[in-house]
Amino acid sequence: MREYLKFYIDGEWVEPAQSTTMTVVNPATEEVAGTVAVGSVGDVDRAVAAARKAFATWSMASVAARVALLQSISEVYTKRRPDLAAALTEEMGAPTALANGFQLDLGAGHLGTVIESLQNFTFEEQQGQTLIVKEPIGVCGLITPWNWPLNQIAVKVFPALATGCTMILKPSERAPFSGQIFAEILDEAGVPAGVFNLVQGDGPSVGVPLSSHRDVDMVSFTGSTRAGIDIAKNAAAGVKRVTQELGGKGPNIVLDDASFAENVGKGVVTMMLNSGQTCSAPSRMLVPSGRMEEAIEVARTAAATVTVGDDAGIGPVVAESQFTKIQDLIQRGIDDGATLVAGGPGRPDGLTKGYYVQPTVFADVKNDMTIAREEIFGPVLTILGYDSIDHAVDIANDTDYGLAGYVAGEDIDLARSIARRIRAGSVAINDGFDFCAPFGGYKQSGNGREWGAFGFDDYLETKGILGYGTGGDA
The missing domain is CATH 3.40.605.10 (Aldehyde Dehydrogenase; Chain A, domain 1)
Structure with a gap:
């Protein structure tokens, strides 16, 4: 003590x-x-x-x-x-x-x-x-x-x-x-x-x-x-x-290429780090609408690899009040009609004590849904579909926040052009990281x-x- x-x-x-x-x-x-x-x-x-x-x-x-x-x-x-x-x-x-x-x-x-x-x-x-x-x-x-x-x-x-x-x-x-x-x-x-x-x-x-x-x-x-x-x-x-x-509600634009499945899986695991309690987390994954079903299967498999508990991949969220807020938002996502891909309400199986949240993934999310607009600050990922690169950028920027953004794909020139258009203080291309880079936000x-x-x-x-x-x- x-x-x-x-x-x-x-x-x-x-x-x-x-x-x-x-x-x-x-x-x-x-x-x-x-x-x-x-x-x-x-x-x-x-x-x-x-x-x-x-x-x-x-x-x-x-x-x-x-x-x-x-x-x-x-x-x-x-x-x-x-x-x-x-x-x-x-x-x-x-x-x-x-x-x-x-x-x-x-x-x-x-x-x-x-x-x-x-x-x-x-x-x-x-x-x-x-x-x-x-x-x-x-x-x-x-x-x-x-x-x-x-x-x-x-x-x-x-x-x-x-x-x-x-x-x-x-x-x-x-x-x-x-x-x-x-x-x-x-x-x-x-x-x-x-x-x-x-x-x-x-x-x-x-x-x-x-x-x-x-x-x-x-x-x-x-x-x-x-x-x-x-x-x-x-x-x-x-x-x-x-x-x-x-706060933040970071968009993660996954490009339509041969690395699509790999990048979707990475995005899921990255979102769950620190139990999703990261203001710059890639909490809104944007995928081509035509590959939504593929993204769902990959995301379901990736979420299943995230272990929860003491000495596991992720721990609890910080407090009972935070746990309750996250549970309410997960239920709101279900009620609003988003597809529950993984996780959901309640603690993970086998955990009866501690503020543990199931690694949760929603797909078929619309950007006007509460789970797409509000910072959940827990291990909850929303997947949204886009019809074109312009559409993806519009969705990415349609938020009150502007802390961080992400672009994942093989076409580096395309990724660079998208990164320039995202209204956020930092944008990472293919998991880029730099202690010397500026970190801070646009908008709220x-x-x-x-x-x-x-x-x-x-x-x-x-x-x-x-x-x-x-x-x-x-």
Whole structure:
């Protein structure tokens, strides 16, 4: 049983301003896994004051000093991988292979990319007589979700450190254990006092006072579109910068070629990763209408290979409320007339405890159906038919979201042309992946970009010093 009752503020583990706590439930067992302190306005004020004080020094730290700190963090992160993996399994039910693998590897990959990007980043550039300077924006409020905890912490904390910002991290109240260990890692790595601060809690207790705080210069939030709207409203009075990575309903256009069956099967398995709890998941598969029956058979076979349970391919969804929402949407798909290909309501056979959802596939889906429009955030795939490439692109773009898109097929020139037409922040052709590529959304999927050097921009202000080159040796 874990017990985390202190926050990391100004380089020390401190008692909260109030003695409020919350329990964390392991979604695989439905049993309490630990207790975590809940912050308040007083804790946020204290953390922001520490970050504001530290900014005066850390903002002036050399690139070499920032690189050295990040490298030290990398060493401690590697040492603490087993502890982080165990925390992920307990807080969000991630199977051991996923927790030890991709969940941790994403954080490590982003850290290595940030170090390399920082070593090559241009913070100053002279244009004629004007010096263009990119300076750290200031104190940052970082609010992260529960589905890929370390990935989302990494793409906020590491760029903020690299650019000379100071920060307050509020991890999700559903996945607080990994955030607490992350703070221990930064402490051991030697982060200067006040540069990084951790306050646990929920949205009303910590998220609202953090996003509305007058001494916070920017807020970076990852989560639902609904919560993102609230964050933006809270921050508006202070005219602070707000960046958001929100929901998605990613289209996956499968081309009509000899690799069709292979690509349909891959799309099904990819959708189920992390129990479908991925905002950039390829949740809408688009196939040629004339090959719908073939897609159904391939998808049924692929879904049957996805094992569910402890130490299986996928684990539970994060909470009972999420489980109930997904069950309701699965039933809605049936009621609306979509063809149930695999899975369906209820837990998988043999599992009587835990928030496990059957890997579910619907076919013959129309894009006006609820399951095609609403982000389900579970292991549920919808398959829609298209009559032409133009039709496929129209369906792909007929959504409120625009986070990620996918194209799978042998004709690379055709895939490239389709990728250019999809209105999304990133489009992967044939499973393309790149830590240096920008990640973020169009439309209601948010604003701003994370990953690689692109992730630096949101943490920087741009200053023009006019007449800089006049006289002297310049």
